[in-house]
Amino acid sequence: MSVDTTATIHPSAVIEDGATIGANCKIGPFCLVGPNVTLGNNVELFSHAVVMGHTKVGAETRIWPTASIGHQPQDLKYAGEKTYLEIGESCMIREGVTVNPGTKGGTGITRIGDNCLLMLGAHVGHDAQVGDRVVLANHASVAGHVTIGDDVIIGALSGVHQFVNVGKGAIIGGLAAVVSDVIPYGMALSERANLGGLNLIGLKRRGVDKTTINGLRTSFAEIFEGEGTLKERAKKAQDKHGDNELVSDVVEFLLANSARSFLLPKSND
Numbered sequence: 001m002s003v004d005t006t007a008t009i010h011p012s013a014v015i016e017d018g019a020t021i022g023a024n025c026k027i028g029p030f031c032l033v034g035p036n037v038t039l040g041n042n043v044e045l046f047s048h049a050v051v052m053g054h055t056k057v058g059a060e061t062r063i064w065p066t067a068s069i070g071h072q073p074q075d076l077k078y079a080g081e082k083t084y085l086e087i088g089e090s091c092m093i094r095e096g097v098t099v100n101p102g103t104k105g106g107t108g109i110t111r112i113g114d115n116c117l118l119m120l121g122a123h124v125g126h127d128a129q130v131g132d133r134v135v136l137a138n139h140a141s142v143a144g145h146v147t148i149g150d151d152v153i154i155g156a157l158s159g160v161h162q163f164v165n166v167g168k169g170a171i172i173g174g175l176a177a178v179v180s181d182v183i184p185y186g187m188a189l190s191e192r193a194n195l196g197g198l199n200l201i202g203l204k205r206r207g208v209d210k211t212t213i214n215g216l217r218t219s220f221a222e223i224f225e226g227e228g229t230l231k232e233r234a235k236k237a238q239d240k241h242g243d244n245e246l247v248s249d250v251v252e253f254l255l256a257n258s259a260r261s262f263l264l265p266k267s268n269d
Contacts, residue, residue, distance in 0.1 A: 004041075013045075022059070034070065040089065053101045054082060058089035058114065066096050073100040073126035075144065088114035088132065096121045103127055106145050113150070131168065140172075149184060151202065163259040168249065169206075171199040180263040184249040185216065194266040195224070208246070215244040223250070224265050231255060 001017045007025040009015060015027070018035030026044040027033065033045070034052035040059035045051065049063045053070030063069065070085045072078060085101040086109060093099070097118045102109040106127030113132035118124070122136035125143045131150035136142065140154040143161055148154075149168030158176045160166065167184030176193040185203060189196035198220055203213050219237040226233055234254040241247040254262065 001035075010047075037070065053085055055085040055087070055101065057087045058091070060089050061087060061091040061093065063093045064095045064097075067093050068098045069093065070099065070101055073103050073144070075103050075105070075126055077105055078103055078126075083126075084109040086110070087112045088116065090114055091116045091118070093118045094120045094122075097123070099124045100126045100144075103144070119156075125162070137174065151206070153199075153202070161260065165253070165256075165258065165260070167253045169199055169202055171202055178263065180261045181253070181258050182263050184253050185246060186263065188263055190266075193263060195263045196265070203246075212244055212246055215241050216246040216250070219244070219247045219250070223254070230262065 001015065001019055003021040004023040006023045007021045009027045010029045012029045013027045013031040015033045016035040019033045020038040022039050022041040022043065024042045025039050028045055028047040030048045031045045032050045036054045037051050038056045040057060042060045043057050044062045046064050048065040049067045051069045055070035081104045083102040085099060091112060100110060103126045110126055110128050112124060112130045115132055116130060116134045118136045119138045121139040123141040124130060127144050128142050128146045130148045133151050134148055135153045137154060137156040139157050141159045142148065145163045146160050147165045149166060151169045152166050153171045155172055155174035157174055158172050161179040164178055165181045167182055169185040170182045172178055172188045175191060176188050177191060178188050178193045182188050185199050187196045187199045198216060219241045222237045223233045231254060234251045237247060238251040
């Protein structure tokens with residue numbers, strides 16, 4: 001066990017032999033830290049938080065009471081093999097959040113990027129890959145093998161189906177069930193989610209200029225309406241708007257392999 005001398009650990013907390021506790025960490029009452037856990041500098045565990053498994057938690061991350069981090073993945077095929085969980089820096093993991101490590105049948109590792117906010121009761125399943133600055137609102141669930149790009153917001157009580165990819169900058173409305181890939185900067189809405197347009201508010205908040213946003217809006221209509229297949233229309237949009245970085249992001253996403261197909265706008269038929 002390696003505990004930095006500047007760390008503060010409540011007498012009721014349990015730090016198992018083998019754990020690594022970085023400088024200025026604070027571990028509150030009745031917390032449990034497993035033998036293969038590494039906490040970076042300035043990590044704070046409030047009371048009753050549990051971090052287990054082969055888990056690394058980045059500097060400045062805070063974990064609130066009753067969070068369960070790094071326990072055995074919820075996969076019946078799991079047979080005790082060594083798999084991993086990495087959580088980035090400056091994340092906020094609120095009460096009751098659950099995050100599972102990877103599995104042998106997946107990548108073997110679950111990753112959460114920097115500056116993420118996982119609100120009360122949110123869940124990140126095994127082998128998920130979550131980018132930077134991602135927000136999971138209360139009780140949002142990300143299933144196994146899901147990929148979430150940077151700057152994504154997932155609304156309260158929403159669920160993302162296993163193997164789905166959510167492109168960067170997308171937003172998923174509350175109570176949505178997402179069973180297909182969501183394009184970058186897309187907006188997924190309704191109980192059985194459809195592609196309800198673009199996350200224009202998110203783009204404006206990030207300071208994207210009006211010309212670039214308008215180009216993305218134009219290409220959105222060209223990609224999801226008209227003759228030909230979706231990928232054919234995406235290639236035409238790339239040819240027409242190739243100097244627009246946002247359009248390139250969307251086209252690259254659409255031309256990549258998908259295990260779940262793509263979320264589409266609601267048909268007017």
